[in-house]
Amino acid sequence: MTLYWFAQAVGGLAFVVGITTFFNRNERRFKLQLALYSLIIGLHFFLMGANAAGMSAVLNTLRTLVSTRTRSVWAMLVFIALTLGLGLPKVRYGVELLPIVGTVASTWALFRCSGLTTRCVMWCSTACWVTHNIWLGSIGGSLIEGSFLIMNGLAIVRFHRLIKQGIDPFVTENRALPVQVPGR
Template sequence: MTAYWIAQGVGVLAFAVGITTFINRDERRFKLQLAGYSAIIGLHFFLMGATPAGFSAELNAVRTVISLRTRSVWIMSLFIALTLGLGLAKFTHLMELLPIVGTVASTWALFRCKGLTTRCVMWCSTACWVTHNFWLGSIGGTLIEGSFLIMNGLNIIRFWRMQKRGIDPFLVEKKVQEQE
């Protein structure tokens, strides 16, 4: 088995882990599952030779876990600086800017947004990543991010419709926050 197919296998594993991430309405479970997915897809990108995307994905994993504990602007700024520093240091093609832009947007969303707004910004971030992954030739990365784009988009519509009917789709999240 070649290194290429091992890398693709890790990408498919990330697909299996990440496929249900955006269905979660509970913010904690959503973020933990997103962190696990990010760690695996980061390994996939390093194995594919896409170092800027690998750094961005691994930073995503750490950042997502930390965002469970704090919404500090300073911590958010640190992760944005790390993303820009590590990503821009190794980029060689304009398409490699997309995961960096996507990571900066999702970092902002996880630290500064809640509920439906988080998912909308994450959807835009996903659009950056799916475009990059298709360009890179990442089978698992394109499948998962394309699935995220569709699933998150459908859930955004579903949650928005619930809100229009007077139902708070994130009530579970708010009850947990009140108990803490």
């Protein structure tokens, strides 16, 4: 097996791991599954020679894991600075800026947003990544990010409909629902 096909197989593994990420309503499990996906796809990008995307994906892994523990603005700024500082010098073509822009956007989403807003910002980030992956010729990366774009888009529509019906789809079993008294 050549390095190219091994890299594509790693991208395929990332596809399998990441396919259900955005349907997860539990924020912690969502972030942990996203971190695992990011680690595997980062390896895929390094194997494909896309070092800026690989660096962004590995930073995504660390960032996502840290975001499960804190929502600190300082932590967010550190990861944005790392993304820019480590990613920008590796850019050879303008399209390689897209994973960096997507990573900065998703970093902001994971540290400062929740629920539906997180999913919407992540959808925009995914649009950056899918464009880059198609340009790169990454079969697994294009499939997974294209799937993320569709699946997250469908989840956003579904969650939005639930919210319009007065149902908070992001309330977990551990949190009590707010009691609304009619007429107040």
